[in-house]
Amino acid sequence: MTNNKFKxxxxxxxxxxxxxxxALLETSxxxxxxxxSCMTAQTLYSSYLPDLVILDLGLPDKDGxxxxxxxxxxxxxxxxxxxxxxxxxDKVAALDNGxxxxxxxxxxxxxxxxxxxxxxxxxxxxxxxxxxxDGRFSIDELLIDYDARQVFIKxxxxxxxxxxxxxxxxxxxxxxxxxxxxxxxKAVWGGCAQEGSIKKxxxxxxxxxxxxxxxxxxxxxxxxxxxxxYRMNS
Numbered sequence: 001m002t003n004n005k006f007k008x009x010x011x012x013x014x015x016x017x018x019x020x021x022x023a024l025l026e027t028s029x030x031x032x033x034x035x036x037s038c039m040t041a042q043t044l045y046s047s048y049l050p051d052l053v054i055l056d057l058g059l060p061d062k063d064g065x066x067x068x069x070x071x072x073x074x075x076x077x078x079x080x081x082x083x084x085x086x087x088x089x090d091k092v093a094a095l096d097n098g099x100x101x102x103x104x105x106x107x108x109x110x111x112x113x114x115x116x117x118x119x120x121x122x123x124x125x126x127x128x129x130x131x132x133x134d135g136r137f138s139i140d141e142l143l144i145d146y147d148a149r150q151v152f153i154k155x156x157x158x159x160x161x162x163x164x165x166x167x168x169x170x171x172x173x174x175x176x177x178x179x180x181x182x183x184x185x186k187a188v189w190g191g192c193a194q195e196g197s198i199k200k201x202x203x204x205x206x207x208x209x210x211x212x213x214x215x216x217x218x219x220x221x222x223x224x225x226x227x228x229x230y231r232m233n234s
Contacts, residue, residue: 005031006120009050011041011067012082013060017105021054021082024109025116038062042070050077052119057083057094065097072098074182076174078119082107137172139233142212142221144172158211163188164204171222171232180229205230 008025012018013036022032033048035041038059045053045067053071057064064081071077081094084105091102101115137144143152149165151158160168170187171179185197205224214220223231 005029006052007031007033007048007050008116009033009035009041009045009048009053011035011038011053011059011064012056013037013058014056017056021112024113028113028116030116036060038064038067041067045071045077052116053077053079054116055079055081055083055099057081057085057090065094068094068097068099074180074186076177076179076183080115080119082112137175139172139175139221144169153212160208160211161204164208164211167201167204168208168222168232171230175232178225178229178231184229 006029008030010018010022010025010032012021012034018034018036022034025032033044033050035044036059038061041053041055041059055064055067059067064083068079068081071079078100079098081091081099081102082105083090083094083102085091086104094102100119103112103115135145135147137146141154144150145152146169149162151160151165151168166188167184170184181198181201185201188201189197205222209220209222212221214222221233223233225231
């Protein structure tokens with residue numbers, strides 16, 4: 001498998017459906033990671049950080065909603081629910097709890113693939129719409145050169161530490177979205193959000209905003225929502 005394939009975590013305990021969906025996805029060029037239970041899915045999710053999750057709700061150990069809530073605590077990874085539950089209340093509950101889409105069984109292979117493509121397009125290409133083909137990202141007078149790991153404002157280079165650059169790059173790749181403390185910490189340091197790690201993030205962010213020349217009452221590139229996280233304004 002090549003590293004540039006989209007990774008999809010398939011959480012499904014029915015062997016026939018799991019094999020069918022996995023074959024369908026792999027034939028379409030996706031890398032598939034399989035899980036048959038909620039606990040296994042949580043472990044594999046943390047290990048692989050997939051680009052998308054296809055989730056069955058009727059799992060043998062815990063309800064799939066438990067896994068949905070687990071992912072949504074720290075991540076905006078697209079989740080497509082694939083379930084035999086066809087009642088409106090089940091769909092509404094899943095969507096209200098963070099699912100991006102909901103497909104009922106039995107399903108059309110063409111429709112499932114179309115839903116997958118749509119979610120990946122929204123999550124990846126929209127998030128990177130300002131990142132040009134030359135590996136750069138720009139908003140107003142801010143320019144990020146990912147390959148050179150450099151940041152410029154008004155043509156002047158802003159000297160950032162390696163950690164500061166990683167934070168800025170992550171926020172830029174998710175421009176317009178409020179990224180929680182947990183999501184940033186996991187992406188940059190690979191750990192869970194704790195009091196010490198949140199403080200470390202806040203210190204780094206204070207340095208970044210100072211270097212960016214952020215001042216009260218002016219349009220700043222990065223917005224802080226106290227107690228929630230940070231957003232790169234797009």
